[in-house]
Amino acid sequence: AQSVSQHNHHVILSEAASLELGCNYSYGGTVNLFWYVQYPGQHLQLLLKYFSGDPLVKGIKGFEAEFIKSKFSFNLRKPSVQWSDTAEYFCAVPGGSYIPTFGRGTSLIVHP
Amino acid sequence: DADVTQTPRNRITKTGKRIMLECSQTKGHDRMYWYRQDPGLGLRLIYYSFDVKDINKGEISDGYSVSRQAQAKFSLSLESAIPNQTALYFCATSTSSGANVLTFGAGSRLTVL
Numbered sequence: 001a002q003s004v005s006q007h008n009h010h011v012i013l014s015e016a017a018s019l020e021l022g023c024n025y026s027y028g029g030t031v032n033l034f035w036y037v038q039y040p041g042q043h044l045q046l047l048l049k050y051f052s053g054d055p056l057v058k059g060i061k062g063f064e065a066e067f068i069k070s071k072f073s074f075n076l077r078k079p080s081v082q083w084s085d086t087a088e089y090f091c092a093v094p095g096g097s098y099i100p101t102f103g104r105g106t107s108l109i110v111h112p
Numbered sequence: 113d114a115d116v117t118q119t120p121r122n123r124i125t126k127t128g129k130r131i132m133l134e135c136s137q138t139k140g141h142d143r144m145y146w147y148r149q150d151p152g153l154g155l156r157l158i159y160y161s162f163d164v165k166d167i168n169k170g171e172i173s174d175g176y177s178v179s180r181q182a183q184a185k186f187s188l189s190l191e192s193a194i195p196n197q198t199a200l201y202f203c204a205t206s207t208s209s210g211a212n213v214l215t216f217g218a219g220s221r222l223t224v225l
Contacts, residue, residue: 102155
């Protein structure tokens, strides 16, 4: 069965620090990978996605993620976080019928 | 107006009561989903529908039922609510083309006492 693992459950950073959130998956089919973000009190929205091509994908608000096929990883990065990046971040991979299966999420708190 | 609208946004009910959460969308998407979010557990799929005549169970369908009344409407019912169904419920939609990029509603927070 497809699964996705997020290693960091809670991350606390100061503004301007660099961010990397880990995501590993087990999936043998066509790889479509997603990161979604949920800002406090809001619904989930797509941050970025990888379907094919350049393994380094860029999303909104300066986020990027790198697909490393050999490591089954799709880690999320941002060089310098802002207070407004405080949110919960979810990695997702295709599950049954290609419906996204979500990781348990990483709660990011950025202190001003 | 939101592309995916969920009602109610918040609901407190008692054990044993029947609850319906409604979802409507203006995206024109043919696929609709219900997920449940619990702290530390991420989102888990309850039910999904690829079109009006198609209903499928997800990972955690026990205790829930759904109805796809029209392409734009997908409701989730708890026939007899229990406390461990206290959670945040999200409706989502996607097209049949592409890779199931989901558009989410704002969520319905349900508390079962």
